[in-house]
Amino acid sequence: MPVPEETLARSANGDQSAFAELVREHQAMVFSLAYRVLQNRGLAEELAQEIFFHLYQNLSSIQSPSHLVFYLRKVTMHRCIDQTRRQRHRPQISLSDAPEPAAAVTSSDPMLAEVLRKLVAALPETPRMIVTLRYQEDLGPAEIAEVMGLPVNTVKSHLRRALAILREKLSRHTGESIA
């Protein structure tokens, strides 16, 4: 839920308690996006802090609560791209080479979520970001395209291909059919 307009206005006027409220409201979104992309909790927290600090310096340019959410998602994705380019120590694995879980899982298995997170984490950078924005943030392809600065059709094809691979890998391990 976006923060009220009034909280945003008070933050822009230098009210630190309003800004703290704004941080608390969006910290899970920013941190989780960074964490899914960077796969490193410490690095994700550091980056998320930088993003909020950058936001504090640019509060006057934020026009509305929905603009704030868009701004945070966009800045997070772009900072993550910069970070991974700088890092590059994380080995890039192609979709088909993504590691498969060690143990077989079923749909009711509490491990299923963990397996899925690992499969998503093994995706290459762009499809990983798209899948995260689609299923963590519940954004449609057009919104993802806007945040990432990509054509909608590119987003759709990345998403289709990533889902096909995830489906195939998961089905191989659960032995169940995947819808």
Added chain:
Amino acid sequence: MIRLEDELKSALRREEPSVDFAAQVLARVEQSQRQRQAVRASWKDKIGTIFAWPRLGWTVATAAMVVVLVTGGLQYRSYQRRHAEGEQAKEQVMLAFHIASAKLNVARKKVQENSERQTDSNTGRGQR
């Protein structure tokens, strides 16, 4: 049957960062504000201390006044010199006009005398 998209939504739920995350962000903001204030204050101090020394203040003011007076004096002298040169040039031009005018008068007088003499001789021949 596993519904992949539902499972993905569940697996990729948002996660909270550490409990003191917001406090750390605010600490960073406050630290940057303190640094900015310190930089601003140090500049103010530097400028203030220059004028805080009474002797140095008077010295700077006197030096500024001397510079203004010397520059003004030099400018005035330069103006006076240019003015005198202009007057001199004007006088030379006037003198040249006078000389030229006197020469022209002499020439005009000679031409006039010649033409009168010629007229007289022509009239004498006609009467004869």
